Amino acid sequence: MENNFKSWMANPISKIFIGTNLVFAVLFFVSVPSFVKEYVTRDAVSIGGKKYDLRDVKESSPIAYSKFQTEYKSLLKNTFGEFAQDKLFELVAKDKNIKPADVLNEGLVLREPSEEEILTVYMSNKEQLGGKSLAETKDKIVGFLKNQQEQEHSRNKYREIISKYPVDFLIKEPDIVRVTVDEKNNPSIGPKDAKITVIEFSDFECPFCKRSQEVNRQLREKYKGQIRWVFRDFPLPFHQDAMYAHMAANCSIDDGKYWEVFNILFENSGNLSVSNVDDLVLQAGVSQNKYKSCMVNKAKIKSEIEADIQDGQKVGVSGTPAFFINGIFVSGALPFENFDEIIQKELKQ
Structure with missing residues (x-):
């Protein structure tokens, strides 16, 4: 509730707007788009008099092609989502003889929030209110709580609409683009014969990487038991403390403490100074003597990390986090559902 209140406070006069995102939350079981040949070959680039189309991109730059498909899918979702919303409102409005703009508010009766509810919001967001008293902020808190009532009413209305007017998105599946990515004996979790292998390129100092964990x-x-997770180093050059943190993590492998160090480094990703990293490694249970002995040979450890970076760049990794699920590229700290959808399809193969 705290984050919702903060967003609402930034624009307290805003009214309910249930748009594409809510439609997606209720409706979307969407498959990725696929071009028919006409569209694949229509758009092209001419280089030195030779024409190249998307088939050439797919063959020589599968990651670029995969990113293109992802962006195109997002565009399709937005376009069809807005169109579906308008049509649904028109259908309901005609059926009930009301205006489309009134569809979501039909039957809405707002109740006055209780004193207990108001106090709970005030105490949870006291710091954001700049020291103002409950009396000074009560009206805004009441507005926020009523806004929540409107949102809940609108969500319920959408569920009613969808149950009466089913929506199916008839979008074809594309060819799956897979990239061969070597593990190269990097740290892993899960059985070697797992049906799903996820190779993650990540950076201990990257906030998005921390979020993805x-x-x-x-x-x-x-x-568990179906997935194998492999971690490959990809410290970004503009993260000044990342390389040392990755070196330290690699020096915990022989002591069998890699994943303990992995977790504690991500937990402290905003404070990875050399001295703090050394302390964190020891806190994770790594032998001090083994750690110091390993870190003496910094050049060797660094070269192994740089090899990971080069391998990542060869398969199209340019930022972190980056994942390959059985060779299928996924970029960024995306929600659980994005990964889950791919994994479920892979398990059915």
């Missing part, structure tokens, strides 16, 4: 843990837990 909770989703990664959820996936490993849900598909």
Whole structure:
């Protein structure tokens, strides 16, 4: 509730707007688009008099082609989502003889929030209110709570609409683009014969990488015994402390403490100074003597990390986090559902 209140406080006069995102949340079981040959070959680039189309991109730059498909899918979702919303409103409005703009508010009766509800919001967001008293902020809190009532009413209305007017998105599946990515004996979790192998290129200092770790843990837990997770180093050059942190993590492998160090480094990704990294490694249970002995040979460790970076760049990795699920490229700290959809399809293969 705290984050919702903060967003609402930034624009307290805003009214309910249920748009494409809510339609997706209720409706979308969408498959990725696929071009028919006409569209694949229509758009092209001419280089030195020779014409290249998307088939050439797919063959020589599969990651670029995969990114193109992802962006095109997003565009399709937005376009069809807005269109579907308008049509649904028109159908309901005609059926009930009301205006389309009134569809979501039909039957809405707002109740006055209780004193307990108001106090709970105030106490949870006291710091954001700049020291103002409950009396000074009460009207805004009441507005926020009523806005929540409107949102819940609108969500319920959408569920009613969808149950009466089913929506199916008839979008064809594309050819799956797979990239061969070597593991090269990097640290892993899960059985070697797992049907699903996820290779992650990540950076201990990257905030998006840190955010993605909770989703990664959820996936490993849900598909325990079915998934193998491989971690490859990809410290970004503008993260000044990242390289040392990755070197330290690699020096915990021989002591069998890699994943303990992995977790504690991500937990402290905003503070990876050399001295703190050294302390964190020891906190994770790594032998001090073994750690110091390993870190003496910094050039060798660094070269192994740079090899990971080069391998990542060869398959199209330019930022972190980047994932390959059985060779299928996924870029960024995306929600659990994005990964889960791909994994479920792979398990059915």
